[in-house]
Amino acid sequence: xxxxxxxxLDALTIAxxxxxxxxxxxxxVNHGETLALVGESGSGKSVSALGALGLLPANASLTxxxxxxxxxxxxxxxxxxxxIRGSQVGFIFQEPMTSLNPxxxxxxxxxxxxxxxxxxxxxxxRRRSHELLERVRLPRTxxxxxxxxxxxxxxxxxxxxxxxxxxxxxxxxxxxxPTTALDVTVQREILALLAELRDERExxxxxxxxxxxxxxxxxxxxxxxxxxxxxxxxxxxxxxSAPQSPYTxxxxxxxxxxxxSPVTTRSAxxxxxxxxxxxxxxxxxxQRRPAAFEAVKPLDLHVAPGETLGIVGESGSGKSTLAQxxxxxxxxx
Numbered sequence: 183x184x185x186x187x188x189x190x191l192d193a194l195t196i197a198x199x200x201x202x203x204x205x206x207x208x209x210x211v212n213h214g215e216t217l218a219l220v221g222e223s224g225s226g227k228s229v230s231a232l233g234a235l236g237l238l239p240a241n242a243s244l245t246x247x248x249x250x251x252x253x254x255x256x257x258x259x260x261x262x263x264x265x266i267r268g269s270q271v272g273f274i275f276q277e278p279m280t281s282l283n284p285x286x287x288x289x290x291x292x293x294x295x296x297x298x299x300x301x302x303x304x305x306x307x308r309r310r311s312h313e314l315l316e317r318v319r320l321p322r323t324x325x326x327x328x329x330x331x332x333x334x335x336x337x338x339x340x341x342x343x344x345x346x347x348x349x350x351x352x353x354x355x356x357x358x359x360p361t362t363a364l365d366v367t368v369q370r371e372i373l374a375l376l377a378e379l380r381d382e383r384e385x386x387x388x389x390x391x392x393x394x395x396x397x398x399x400x401x402x403x404x405x406x407x408x409x410x411x412x413x414x415x416x417x418x419x420x421x422x423s424a425p426q427s428p429y430t431x432x433x434x435x436x437x438x439x440x441x442x443s444p445v446t447t448r449s450a451x452x453x454x455x456x457x458x459x460x461x462x463x464x465x466x467x468x469q470r471r472p473a474a475f476e477a478v479k480p481l482d483l484h485v486a487p488g489e490t491l492g493i494v495g496e497s498g499s500g501k502s503t504l505a506q507x508x509x510x511x512x513x514x515x
Contacts, residue, residue, distance in 0.1 A: 269352065274356070299350040344360075413430055
């Protein structure tokens with residue numbers, strides 16, 4: 183492993199129209215390591231990564247040092263940035279539905295990054311796209327290449343984003359809240375996949391999150407931010423077992439705990455029996471109409487006053503459809 187850090191920020195300061203939002207942030211990401219950048223919403227995590235890699239609007243001003251594998255990033259031309267982003271640095275943005283282009287199918291979006299950075303076109307690009315989707319463990323890759331973003335589940339869209347991010351074998355992977363809005367089973371699979379890809383390719387990963395539980399299990403070191411400033415940096419075990427900053431201690435103490443109060447009555451505030459939802463599949467020309475898709479199989483539920491009923495399941499299991507059916511927002515039986 184090389185001695186010098188893969189990615190380095192030295193007193194990075196960012197301001198918008200003269201108003202500072204990040205103050206003298208310094209951090210390092212080593213080869214094959216995951217550094218978690220942690221803090222509450224608005225602490226400056228995402229803007230620090232975007233600023234360090236030249237993705238902020240024109241009204242942003244930056245000072246301080248930025249280096250990628252020894253290359254000074256402070257005075258790169260737009261052409262140099264286009265060469266680096268997507269090839270040497272891969273991004274997984276917070277919300278894949280807004281990051282993927284709704285007007286292009288998955289194959290075209292993967293093919294575009296392969297064309298720009300590797301010159302692959304036509305069948306060569308499509309073969310490589312197949313390989314990338316298989317590498318991130320997506321099934322039915324031929325079908326998915328021709329699918330549109332709105333036809334994919336949240337976990338599938340996130341895996342497509344990962345495939346695009348690793349398409350050109352980047353040295354640094356920036357993952358900005360990569361499991362937001364994903365259920366816990368898909369979340370675990372995504373994070374395990376990222377760790378596997380990091381180890382396989384000896385990438386460094388900057389993992390931006392506010393979820394301390396994810397940091398505890400999936401990062402090597404952690405940098406805690408608050409109001410644009412780094413509060414402390416260290417190994418995950420050191421920071422979690424003996425935090426030095428008062429803010430870090432407060433952040434750790436704020437992790438949810440406890441149990442709900444017992445419900446004193448079983449009278450029904452909401453009761454449903456045999457609720458089911460089906461959707462008709464489209465009929466193709468000269469073919470019989472296929473059987474309806476059963477999104478929610480018949481089920482019963484009961485909610486008492488003062489009670490919280492948790493509806494839990496993977497993406498596509500029917501949770502939201504059930505809620506919409508109870509509110510008569512979708513037809514049900």
